[in-house]
Amino acid sequence: MNRSEVRLPSAAKSFTVSARIDRAMDARSRERSQFLVVVRTHYIDEELIKFVRRIESANCDIVIAAEEGKHECIVPADLRKVSLNAESLSRLRLFFKPNAENTIGDAGWRCGDYSLYAAREAFPDYPHYLLIEPDVEIRTADLAQFMDRLARQADRDFMACNLRLAPKRWFWAKTMEAFGQPVWRCIFPFVWASAAALDLALLRRQELSLRAASDETIAEHWPNDEAFVATTLCNSSLQSADFSQMAPQPYDESTVSFHRPFSRALLRSGRPDEKLYHPVLADEQFTRKAEKLLAVAASRKRLAAYHMFTPDFHAALRAECGDEVARDFTRRLEAELRAIGRSRTILAGFLLARKLYHRVVPSAE
Numbered sequence: 001m002n003r004s005e006v007r008l009p010s011a012a013k014s015f016t017v018s019a020r021i022d023r024a025m026d027a028r029s030r031e032r033s034q035f036l037v038v039v040r041t042h043y044i045d046e047e048l049i050k051f052v053r054r055i056e057s058a059n060c061d062i063v064i065a066a067e068e069g070k071h072e073c074i075v076p077a078d079l080r081k082v083s084l085n086a087e088s089l090s091r092l093r094l095f096f097k098p099n100a101e102n103t104i105g106d107a108g109w110r111c112g113d114y115s116l117y118a119a120r121e122a123f124p125d126y127p128h129y130l131l132i133e134p135d136v137e138i139r140t141a142d143l144a145q146f147m148d149r150l151a152r153q154a155d156r157d158f159m160a161c162n163l164r165l166a167p168k169r170w171f172w173a174k175t176m177e178a179f180g181q182p183v184w185r186c187i188f189p190f191v192w193a194s195a196a197a198l199d200l201a202l203l204r205r206q207e208l209s210l211r212a213a214s215d216e217t218i219a220e221h222w223p224n225d226e227a228f229v230a231t232t233l234c235n236s237s238l239q240s241a242d243f244s245q246m247a248p249q250p251y252d253e254s255t256v257s258f259h260r261p262f263s264r265a266l267l268r269s270g271r272p273d274e275k276l277y278h279p280v281l282a283d284e285q286f287t288r289k290a291e292k293l294l295a296v297a298a299s300r301k302r303l304a305a306y307h308m309f310t311p312d313f314h315a316a317l318r319a320e321c322g323d324e325v326a327r328d329f330t331r332r333l334e335a336e337l338r339a340i341g342r343s344r345t346i347l348a349g350f351l352l353a354r355k356l357y358h359r360v361v362p363s364a365e
Contacts, residue, residue, distance in 0.1 A: 034151055159192035286317065
């Protein structure tokens with residue numbers, strides 16, 4: 001045997017392999033500790049804590065950003081929390097307009113970026129922050145591996161879903177037209193941001209907040225998170241990208257939207273596909289979303305407004321709310337579509353209504 005060749009006993013080999021695995025796991029842990037997961041919420045319940053624990057199980061650092069304009073959110077003692085209330089927003093010099101129901105007004109739902117600024121203030125040592133809302137489902141068999149993929153996006157300062165130039169007809173576009181061109185948009189339930197991106201966005205929010213104090217027009221048309229952050233960062237020298245540019249793609253337009261809800265029960269009964277889903281709702285939350293969508297569609301009185309009521313939507317409604325609720329909803333949807341069909345005097349319009357009716361309304365038992 002050559003002196004340079006040293007054969008290890010089997011036990012030593014096992015120890016060496018185990019040590020290599022441990023070092024690899026430590027490296028993965030250090031990668032993930034390079035970002036802080038920020039769970040944005042206005043409530044604490046059993047399902048939310050399960051949601052947080054699942055993220056924790058992927059060895060991620062995590063903090064709950066709790067909107068407390070109405071009441072305090074009590075979290076388990078071993079979890080970290082940052083509060084969004086009048087005191088914290090004032091300290092960050094961020095605009096909010098209190099009302100009779102909420103001490104920070106609508107800032108909690110309008111400005112998801114406030115949660116990121118609060119987390120960065122409390123935990124400033126992370127290079128990146130990942131904001132996630134409780135109605136996001138990461139449909140994966142290995143959440144740790146999914147998070148590893150995110151950790152490798154260290155060269156990106158800002159990532160979001162549906163990140164694109166905003167059409168002029170978009171409601172929030174007018175709130176940013178005077179402060180950044182072109183206006184960009186995204187949706188905000190799952191957002192990746194670097195420390196540099198958050199520092200820039202916070203500075204711009206603070207500058208605008210100072211102006212809002214003396215300009216009622218700015219105060220009344222305060223930009224939401226989707227318009228403000230996307231426009232501010234995409235028009236800067238920082239690196240921005242849509243999440244679809246990751247490989248493999250973690251979402252597409254069939255899995256993430258603002259309006260169309262997914263059934264949590266149906267998603268969890270299916271096979272993992274390594275995709276993000278939003279909004280994912282269950283039980284009464286799904287019912288409330290369905291009723292809101294039907295009310296909005298009815299108020300518009302246009303066939304196009306009913307496009308989300310597909311057979312898949314009906315199946316999700318049945319899965320979450322039961323047959324009786326689904327049948328009642330279907331009867332009311334049918335009545336709406338028949339009324340629209342009768343109101344059309346042009347034959348083409350009637351035929352379109354009939355075609356849409358048969359497509360979206362499954363036969364009721």
